[in-house]
Amino acid sequence: MAGTWPCCPTHTELPAMPLTPAAAPPLTPAERLWTATRDQAVKLRMEGSGPGSETPLTVHQMFLETVQNFGDHPAMASKEDSRWVTVSWREYYRQSRAAAKSFLKLGLERYHGVGILGFNSPEWFIADVGCILAGGLAAGIYTTNSPEACQYVAENCEANVLVVENHKQLVKILQVRLRSALQVRLRPYEPNHWLICVQWAEFMKLGEEVSDETLDAVIGTLRANECCTLIYTSGTTGNPKGVMLSHDNLTWTAAAAGVMTELVYGEEVVVSYLPLSHVAAQVNDLWISVKFAGTTYFASPDALKGSLGATLKEARPTAFLGVPRVWEKMQEKMKAAGAKASPLKMRVAGWAKGLGLQYNYSVMNKEPAVPWGFMLANNLVFKKVRQALGLDRCKACFTGAAPMTRETLEYFMSLNLPLLELYGMSESSGPHTVSLPEDNAIMSCGKVLRGCRTKLDRPDEDGNGEVCFWGRHVFMGYLNMADKTEEALDQDGWLHSGDLGKHDSNNFLFITGRIKELIITAGGENIPPVPIEDAVKAEASIVSNAMLLGDKLKFLSMFLTLKCEADENGEPTDDLSPEALAYCQRLGVTATKISEIVANKEPAVYAAIQEAMERINARSTSNAMKVQKWLILDRDFSITGGELGPTLKLKRPVVTKKYQEKINELYSLVPEAQG
Ligand SMILES: Nc1ncnc2c1ncn2[C@@H]1O[C@H](COP(=O)(O)OP(=O)(O)OP(=O)(O)O)[C@@H](O)[C@H]1O
Numbered sequence: 303m304a305g306t307w308p309c310c311p312t313h314t315e316l317p318a319m320p321l322t323p324a325a326a327p328p329l330t331p332a333e334r335l336w337t338a339t340r341d342q343a344v345k346l347r348m349e350g351s352g353p354g355s356e357t358p359l360t361v362h363q364m365f366l367e368t369v370q371n372f373g374d375h376p377a378m379a380s381k382e383d384s385r386w387v388t389v390s391w392r393e394y395y396r397q398s399r400a401a402a403k404s405f406l407k408l409g410l411e412r413y414h415g416v417g418i419l420g421f422n423s424p425e426w427f428i429a430d431v432g433c434i435l436a437g438g439l440a441a442g443i444y445t446t447n448s449p450e451a452c453q454y455v456a457e458n459c460e461a462n463v464l465v466v467e468n469h470k471q472l473v474k475i476l477q478v479r480l481r482s483a484l485q486v487r488l489r490p491y492e493p494n495h496w497l498i499c500v501q502w503a504e505f506m507k508l509g510e511e512v513s514d515e516t517l518d519a520v521i522g523t524l525r526a527n528e529c530c531t532l533i534y535t536s537g538t539t540g541n542p543k544g545v546m547l548s549h550d551n552l553t554w555t556a557a558a559a560g561v562m563t564e565l566v567y568g569e570e571v572v573v574s575y576l577p578l579s580h581v582a583a584q585v586n587d588l589w590i591s592v593k594f595a596g597t598t599y600f601a602s603p604d605a606l607k608g609s610l611g612a613t614l615k616e617a618r619p620t621a622f623l624g625v626p627r628v629w630e631k632m633q634e635k636m637k638a639a640g641a642k643a644s645p646l647k648m649r650v651a652g653w654a655k656g657l658g659l660q661y662n663y664s665v666m667n668k669e670p671a672v673p674w675g676f677m678l679a680n681n682l683v684f685k686k687v688r689q690a691l692g693l694d695r696c697k698a699c700f701t702g703a704a705p706m707t708r709e710t711l712e713y714f715m716s717l718n719l720p721l722l723e724l725y726g727m728s729e730s731s732g733p734h735t736v737s738l739p740e741d742n743a744i745m746s747c748g749k750v751l752r753g754c755r756t757k758l759d760r761p762d763e764d765g766n767g768e769v770c771f772w773g774r775h776v777f778m779g780y781l782n783m784a785d786k787t788e789e790a791l792d793q794d795g796w797l798h799s800g801d802l803g804k805h806d807s808n809n810f811l812f813i814t815g816r817i818k819e820l821i822i823t824a825g826g827e828n829i830p831p832v833p834i835e836d837a838v839k840a841e842a843s844i845v846s847n848a849m850l851l852g853d854k855l856k857f858l859s860m861f862l863t864l865k866c867e868a869d870e871n872g873e874p875t876d877d878l879s880p881e882a883l884a885y886c887q888r889l890g891v892t893a894t895k896i897s898e899i900v901a902n903k904e905p906a907v908y909a910a911i912q913e914a915m916e917r918i919n920a921r922s923t924s925n926a927m928k929v930q931k932w933l934i935l936d937r938d939f940s941i942t943g944g945e946l947g948p949t950l951k952l953k954r955p956v957v958t959k960k961y962q963e964k965i966n967e968l969y970s971l972v973p974e975a976q977g
Pocket residue numbers: 534535536537538539540542701702703704705706723724725726727728729747799800801813816947949951
């Protein structure tokens with residue numbers, strides 16, 4: 303028998319609009335677990351009973367359930383003229399239907415894409431949901447994409463319509479193909495076809511003459527085991543791939559993640575600021591909110607340049623998700639502020655942090671012991687920190703999408719703000735393992751989502767094997783890439799993550815490496831770069847980013863960048879950051895710019911980094927793992943520079959290509975003759 307999700311509380315009032323019946327439509331018959339074809343259905347990985355056996359739902363059904371039960375609750379909040387304006391679930395549904403009608407009117411064909419290129423906003427959500435209701439494939443495009451990268455996505459998903467946030471983004475689109483002026487474009491890839499471009503308000507009216515019956519007829523043909531969304535991977539390991547997610551992938555995963563983290567229907571608040579084209583933000587901000595009738599507050603586009611703190615204080619989210627770099631930045635800022643405090647305040651903070659760390663380790667070890675003085679520390683320090691961060695209502699602070707350092711985890715534990723690690727991929731519709739407030743272990747990514755399974759493939763003697771996923775969160779396939787899909791999914795349908803991991807005796811999963819970025823030297827040694835890179839960053843606090851080199855080369859070397867200030871566009875500048883300046887001052891160096899340090903090979907700084915490198919080399923288990931050479935690049939890595947992906951993961955192929963000449967210098971290689 304199929305299971306059901308815990309029901310949300312019922313609310314008798316129905317929205318004043320035609321609603322289609324909520325009975326689950328049948329699945330499209332399918333034999334295979336995967337496909338690379340846009341209009342093909344897949345077989346779902348249904349369990350016979352319990353978690354994983356729940357009735358599959360379409361996005362429309364999940365949405366409708368929330369509208370029926372929480373129609374008047376606020377669904378979205380955005381700032382207009384310095385005031386928060388909310389949109390109810392009923393209104394959000396009405397607007398999504400209006401957008402769907404307009405897409406149909408514009409000629410959106412079934413299983414064709416709608417590219418959405420813009421910062422997080424109600425329009426982003428409405429365009430996404432509207433596209434799905436109209437039978438299209440919603441495809442977020444990163445705002446940081448180059449014109450060519452936008453074109454790649456639009457062509458790959460055969461977009462009929464692009465929804466573009468502003469002139470800046472539109473200019474990119476105009477550079478690559480057609481000539482037109484405003485916000486929505488029609489059928490861009492059909493030669494000689496007419497184009498229309500309209501502003502949002504006009505777009506929302508375009509479909510007014512499309513009847514409810516017409517739209518409901520389309521909605522009635524949606525099937526839970528068919529594709530509705532494309533998530534483009536950010537390309538840390540190669541060209542972006544279109545990850546096809548079905549309705550069931552989204553609705554099942556949103557429900558499973560929310561149930562596991564004990565979300566409360568109608569009470570959750572999140573702040574949306576991470577790129578929605580990334581799976582983590584999209585599932586957290588959009589789909590979990592739909593399932594649990596949460597309220598999404600939209601941050602300003604300059605969130606990561608400084609305004610996020612103010613938004614958090616106003617929205618006071620009940621859960622908050624940050625990628626590691628966001629938490630690290632918060633830590634850097636708080637430490638810099640702490641360093642300016644009076645000696646007394648510093649002593650109090652130091653004492654409280656000791657208690658915070660002790661207490662949170664005791665909770666983690668399942669022997670919670672409130673140390674003497676903890677309550678005082680809570681009143682004097684922890685509560686104030688939470689309030690200052692806008693996290694005073696936050697039941698869970700999550701980190702995910704990339705590895706996190708122990709130092710940052712312990713820093714937040716010491717402030718009684720333990721970070722809960724999540725692990726997953728675009729190909730698993732987001733989360734595969736989840737850490738919970740009362741069930742987590744430091745450096746672990748938590749336990750597998752209920753209803754899913756983990757297999758560690760070909761484990762070594764320490765139990766490290768490739769992490770493989772099974773469950774209803776596993777994607778349908780890569781659009782138009784059957785070969786890549788067959789590489790990712792084995793014959794039995796397990797998704798191979800390309801990550802190395804192991805379980806401890808309590809079944810916590812630890813990610814111990816990435817096979818997909820393993821460096822294989824010319825001598826055949828397999829070397830995971832991240833532990834060495836993290837060690838350098840920990841040993842030399844002036845270092846912002848480190849990238850190990852050595853793939854198919856004779857020895858290891860490393861690129862380093864220094865911590866610097868960012869300008870108003872988030873671009874790295876030549877000015878050293880306060881932390882880097884402090885590092886220099888400790889060494890008696892007066893330089894304030896990266897260029898000064900690099901141009902002079904500033905002896906004291908270079909010597910200090912060399913000593914750090916020697917300490918790390920001394921700990922390495924073989925000569926092949928020692929870093930023989932390193933150099934400092936004159937500009938830090940950034941999203942805009944292309945070296946970092948949207949979740950701030952290093953894009954190694956981009957750095958290698960960009961700095962090929964420097965690699966040649968390091969290895970005294972002669973570039974291949976041209977032509
Ligand atoms: N908590 C975590 N700890 C360590 N690594 C993580 C964690 N969460 C995610 N990752 C890494 O991120 C990967 C998934 O990232 P994602 O699906 O976002 O790909 P991507 O950034 O689009 O890049 P790519 O182009 O390489 O697929 C995982 O396979 C894993 O390597």
